Amino acid sequence: MSVSKEFDVIVYGATGFTGRLVAEYLSNQYGVDGNVKWAMAGRSEDKLNSVRAEIGAPENTPFVVADANDPASIREMAARTHSVLTTVGPYQLYGSDLVAACVECGTDYVDLCGEPAWMHQMIKEFGEKAKETGARIVFSCGFDSIPFDLGVYFLQNAAKEKFGHTVKHVKGRVRKMKGTFSGGTAASLKATMAAAMQNPEVLEVLKNPFSLTPGFTGAEQPSGAEIVFEDDMQSWVAPFIMAAINTRNIHRSNMLLGHSYGEDFTYDEMMLTGPGEQGQAIAKAVASDKSLASDDAPKPGEGPSKEERETGFYDVLFVGLGDNDERIHVGVTGDKDPGYGSTSKMIAESAICLVKDAVDTPGGIWTPAPAMGQKLIDRLVANAGLTFEVEA
Structure with a gap:
């Protein structure tokens, strides 16, 4: 500069x-x-x-x-x-x-x-x-929101190479994750809920998937709030707690990129929990987990041990769906636990x-x-233990 x-x-x-x-x-x-x-x-x-x-x-x-x-x-x-x-x-x-x-x-x-x-x-x-x-x-x-924001960005660029255009819908699916959310995340959630209780306008912002795209409201978005079995994934899926912020950032990115994903672009984000009765049971447990908002949640300044950080990881699948049965899969992974080791x-x-x-x-x-696009992807791959790969 x-x-x-x-x-x-x-x-x-x-x-x-x-x-x-x-x-x-x-x-x-x-x-x-x-x-x-x-x-x-x-x-x-x-x-x-x-x-x-x-x-x-x-x-x-x-x-x-x-x-x-x-x-x-x-x-x-x-x-x-x-x-x-x-x-x-x-x-x-x-x-x-x-x-x-x-x-x-x-x-x-x-x-x-x-x-x-x-x-x-x-x-x-x-x-x-x-x-x-x-x-x-x-x-x-x-962790909110780089792997997700850049994951969709990477997928859409890959879709342009494969199909000649971006795709209208992307599904983010957390395949695996080991690690804890940070005490800062828990504190932010509690502060946000307290603000919403005091101010109805805050609640309206939290409910609006386009709250970070002033002047633009796109297509109706999938809720991502229901436990369902996805045939194409052969897995039950559960709501993912970071979706509330990731989805809004991704829609803002689309707007700042001149709606290169499309003005009718839709995105939803959930967690894969596996097939069968066990997968369904895990999905129900994930959906009912309120620990991040409880008094037992990690406090700011607290965090996992070095061993816990070092052995953590995450693996997110992005599925792009276009017209005429167009389909593209991208995987984004990170070493170390998401909330601390990888985030830092x-x-x-x-x-x-x-x-x-x-x-x-x-x-x-x-x-x-x-803001940074492929330049940041290159840095994260070279230095920060992330991978971005087209899988199918």
Whole structure:
């Protein structure tokens, strides 16, 4: 970028559970004196120093002290870097001032947001201003929604090669997954539900699959809320909890890509649970699971052990269906557990991709696919343990 700033990426929230995983990844992958100039940011210099030692980062890894309760410190941080990577959520509680500061400073921003009502608000408040200042604001750069958003993008590009055009319907089906959802995801869900209870407008946003595509409402969408047996999959399917955010991001991507998937595009996302009575029983158990919203859900700052992160994985199938029995299958996989190990790598590579690769993307509020597309896919495959493959 033409503007000279002190850092390429500042990791805000580096002393939290996910933030320190991001800092550890950047330290191991890029060092501190290499091509990527990055810094750790948080409320306490002492805690930053402690975390730097814990993760084995070089002693000259820079610190930035910034506090969500001190807007001046947030703006000063945004002014020093090309990109702010934030793991400090729930974003509806702690993110608005940071988005405002990044937009004002023309600074890029990436987060792990799965909060559509807050994203809807940020698009309304800052979408036009971000275009003016050149700030690229990219929400949902973790397990929600990169594997799904980029999975559909990759499938549609493969469909154009195979059929000469994109397909009208895509099914996302989680085939396998081992790992836990993050404490941040649980906290975001609870904050969103609390906001919906207080404000009926929030509830309407949450119910609308096109809540992130202002001015556009497409075709009626599959509900994805019913337990059904799918003959083509030879498996029962159950609702997938991340579908509520992933579907909205995918429809926003389609809009930002000039509706290249079609104005009548439909998408649904569910989890495969297997055939027979056992598959049906698992589907019912998945559908009735409310643990993420319970008091037993993981708390922000908590997370799985290193062994649990290392042995986690996910495998998602995307099925594209077009006219005249056209059908295409794409698989997306990730190593490490989705909510922490893989997410920390995905958001780190997203921040770097914006600064180093996607330099021609103009200012605005984006989703990962239209902002970075194949450039991000290439980075994730090369560095972050993801695969994207056409299977049939």
